[in-house]
Amino acid sequence: xxxxxxxxxxxxxxxxxxxxxxxxxGGYLTIEGTTARKHILGYVNIENQGLTERSVLVFSNYIPxxxxxxxxxxxxxxxxxxxxxxxxxxTYFFANARYSPLRLIELQGxxxxxRSIDARTIxxxxxxxxxxxxxxxxxxxxxxxxxxxxxxxxxxLQVFAGYAQDKTxxxxxxxxxxxxxxxxxxxxxxxLDLRVTNSRFSQAGRSSYNSWYVSLxxxxxxxxxxxxxxxxxxxxxxxxxxxxxxxxRPRTELFGLSSIFYLTRRASLLLTLxxxxxxxxxxxxxxxxxxxxx
Numbered sequence: 001x002x003x004x005x006x007x008x009x010x011x012x013x014x015x016x017x018x019x020x021x022x023x024x025x026g027g028y029l030t031i032e033g034t035t036a037r038k039h040i041l042g043y044v045n046i047e048n049q050g051l052t053e054r055s056v057l058v059f060s061n062y063i064p065x066x067x068x069x070x071x072x073x074x075x076x077x078x079x080x081x082x083x084x085x086x087x088x089x090x091t092y093f094f095a096n097a098r099y100s101p102l103r104l105i106e107l108q109g110x111x112x113x114x115r116s117i118d119a120r121t122i123x124x125x126x127x128x129x130x131x132x133x134x135x136x137x138x139x140x141x142x143x144x145x146x147x148x149x150x151x152x153x154x155x156x157l158q159v160f161a162g163y164a165q166d167k168t169x170x171x172x173x174x175x176x177x178x179x180x181x182x183x184x185x186x187x188x189x190x191x192l193d194l195r196v197t198n199s200r201f202s203q204a205g206r207s208s209y210n211s212w213y214v215s216l217x218x219x220x221x222x223x224x225x226x227x228x229x230x231x232x233x234x235x236x237x238x239x240x241x242x243x244x245x246x247x248x249r250p251r252t253e254l255f256g257l258s259s260i261f262y263l264t265r266r267a268s269l270l271l272t273l274x275x276x277x278x279x280x281x282x283x284x285x286x287x288x289x290x291x292x293x294x
Contacts, residue, residue, distance in 0.1 A: 002030040010046075023047045028058075038062045046119075051083040053123045056091070072096045082119035083126040086137040091115050106150040110164070115139035143167040146177065156185040175203040181213075193217040193227075201234075209234045217258075225260040250279035266293045 005027035009018035028042035039061040046053040060074040076092035092114040100106040117139035125132050146164020153159065161180040168175075181197035195215045202208040211234065217227030231254045256274040263269055272287045 002032070004028050004030075021049045022053070035064045036062060037064060048083075048120070048123045049127060051123050051126060052080065053082055053119050055079045055088075068101060069099045070097070076114075081137060082117065082122040085122060085126060085132050091117065091139075104152055106152070108148045108150070108162075110144070110146055110148075112142070112144040114143075115141055138170070141167065141170045148179070156187065158183045173204050175201055177201055191218050223262040225262075227258045229256050229258065230254065252276055252278040252280065267291070 005025070007023070007025040009020060010022040010024060011018055024044065024046050026042060026044040028040060031039045040059065042058045043056070044058060045055050055078065057077045057079065058075070059077075060072075062070065062072050064070040072095070074092070074094045075090070077088070078091050079088045081087055093111070094113075095111045096108070097110075098106060098108045115138070118136065122132050122136055125136075144164055144166045146162055148160055148162030150158055150160040159182045162178075164177045164179070165174045166177055167173075178200045179197065181195070183193075183195045185193050187194055193216070195213070197213045199211045200208060201211070211232060213229070213231045215227055215229035217225060219225050232251065233254075234251050254274060254276050256272060258270070258272045261269040261271070268291045270287075270289045270291065272285075274283075274285045274287075276283045
């Protein structure tokens with residue numbers, strides 16, 4: 001069993017230093033067992049110039065049973081609404097269970113539920129004397145439940161298929177998501193890693209669409225891993241007027257190249273180049289970073 005606590009200021013997002021008007025404090029209790037079994041209960045409080053921005057209980061656990069089954073859960077429960085507005089309630093819950101009765105088969109079930117509430121903006125509105133809308137206190141609902149079957153035909157090759165229902169808007173009907181694909185590592189001893197995934201989305205009264213992801217990678221020499229990837233996706237944008245609702249579905253395609261240079265046994269350099277095209281103006285991005293393992 002372990003017990004810990006913390007106190008401090010909030011770091012600035014876009015610069016160096018801290019936000020002196022925002023204080024955070026909390027603590028946690030951890031109980032650990034064999035085979036990575038773990039239960040964590042914590043509390044976090046965020047104070048913003050005399051107002052309680054968040055007062056939340058957090059909980060997570062990991063429960064393995066032999067090598068066939070494991071369950072992971074995470075939860076957040078707000079004891080009160082932001083800056084005293086609204087009521088306390090469950091604001092986040094996630095559960096992921098996997099069961100593998102045979103080496104060939106793995107079954108997975110996932111449930112995800114939460115509300116995205118902008119507590120910082122609500123607190124600033126209360127401080128400035130502006131009214132807070134009911135929709136802001138309700139937040140943005142997201143919910144998903146589904147399952148997946150994975151088959152391992154031989155070492156290095158996995159084929160999977162899954163079905164889920166998603167909801168990303170309080171007023172919308174649930175959306176069906178059918179996913180299938182495969183992942184191959186060192187396919188046929190060629191050194192190639194290949195991943196192909198397709199997700200098909202459908203909703204009552206609306207047309208269906210597909211989202212693809214394809215990647216191909218290979219280790220070159222002893223210090224370079226090179227990967228090319230492609231993805232296609234559809235965004236759904238809705239405009240609400242006084243009497244009419246308009247919907248557009250812009251499509252985006254992304255091509256990219258990613259490389260990892262292993263500088264030493266502990267340090268590596270990551271470089272990624274991406275280019276997007278579609279119904280919106282295209283973009284070209286370059287990202288780089290350094291990773292060091294202590």
